[in-house]
Amino acid sequence: MLRGFYTVASGMLSQQRKTEMLSNNLSNANTPGYKADQSSMKAFPEMLLSLQGQKLDVPTKNGLKIPMSQQVGALNTGVYMQETIPAFLQGDLQETERLTDVALVDGTIPVDPETGLRGGVFFTLQGGDGTPRYTRNGNFNVDGQGFLTSASGLYVLDQNGQRIQMPSDEFKITEEGRVLVNEIESARLGIGFALNPNRLTKEGDGLFRTEDNQPLPDAYGSEAAFGMQQGFIERSNVDTAKTMTDMMTSYRSFEANQKVLQAYDRSLEKAVNEIGRVNG
Template structure:
């Protein structure tokens, strides 16, 4: 069997899976808050080829102790192909687009300082309450009002405040400040239910390990269970993170919310299409290698056998 078949086949499989990730990125190029995935392709371990042959002592009728009467002659290494190990989300800041809608909010966190102890720079997320009652995280600030006047996502998930309770807005006549306070119209605020916060503040979570988040549908992310042991690992209220506040400027924060703006996807359409074309060419090249092997095996089976 030609060993190169495995290398070519693994290359085709890896290119196909990378193409799926790029297609998913391209399909969400217009999705607010979407974070593109990057494919991590790794090579299989190299194999050392050796030729086994009879040793001079074994040919003379004497076996060589410990080697079974054989010599091992190194030939070289064999590459056995590649595989796509995982997809890694890229949490870079997406461009902002002005919409003018009072319920559209964008997070601007590109100037967050790194943690002076770990050197890691984190990211911020909104918190919403999913249908199962659990907390999910999102960068999509395209909010709407439900029939009861609460701030929700387009899928109907409640947007949460700093106390992890739904935010009552009542009407789109509201102001969202840069630090996340939701200031309602006085007439609307007067008709709010008695048990709601009269001046809520959007919950903004900070995490230094966004790569641990698990992507779900509708732009939501879920934090896996048992992953919160490290400091600032699981998303926590950004206002409680010490190095995100400036002691010399009480209330000063290195991030802001922009009302009337949406953070667009961070997918570079031109670059993604170029990468898709490269993966197509890679798949095609490996396919031609397999076709060459197929023709060689056909000759070996049909032509060489005619000599006997």
């Protein structure tokens, strides 16, 4: 019975964490470039139960009893949330008419032969520690010194890993990522390519980084086909209707585990107060 408490508790904890993940997705439904998290549940390893203590009588002169065991069956000891992985699907484009807003538009992106999943392209930013960060949020701004910055205040880097400074408020960004001022190219937006985006580490504010903090390969020199649209942003890819449905399902699962826990508690209380009572 006590083992059942742990099994039920693991189910409640996993559903609670899933609900927290889904709530975070909903809260970022309007965050540009946000990639919704997905969870995967995994059961703890099963145990094979056996009944010990039975003995087989062997008819010998002095008598012989051989200990025997009988298999009862498999026992699953619970479940846990193994990991959360962002869904790197293209979000819808929303027109803003702001010159500093840029949206990445995926074309033909190579597929990772190991995982069978499609790669991804990202804007390159300079993190606070100097190492590169990556994002799909193209809601950029120009600071007081004329540098192009992200919504979180990080510098946007060009193809050569340098900060992009705008000499004028009037500029144009082409589909190839070239920054034109008075029709003269002054920089080109840095775009990184990840063959397996799931290896990126997710941070806050829609940022990602590599595991070893090394820069991603230059997307312009890869086989990835993509473009950019100025005056647009990529919306979050959170499906609000599906997320709400998943939240209700997770809540019902939590509630079902809670009722099982209450039943275990009543059974244990009865065992202690009634079955274990010694009549004087």
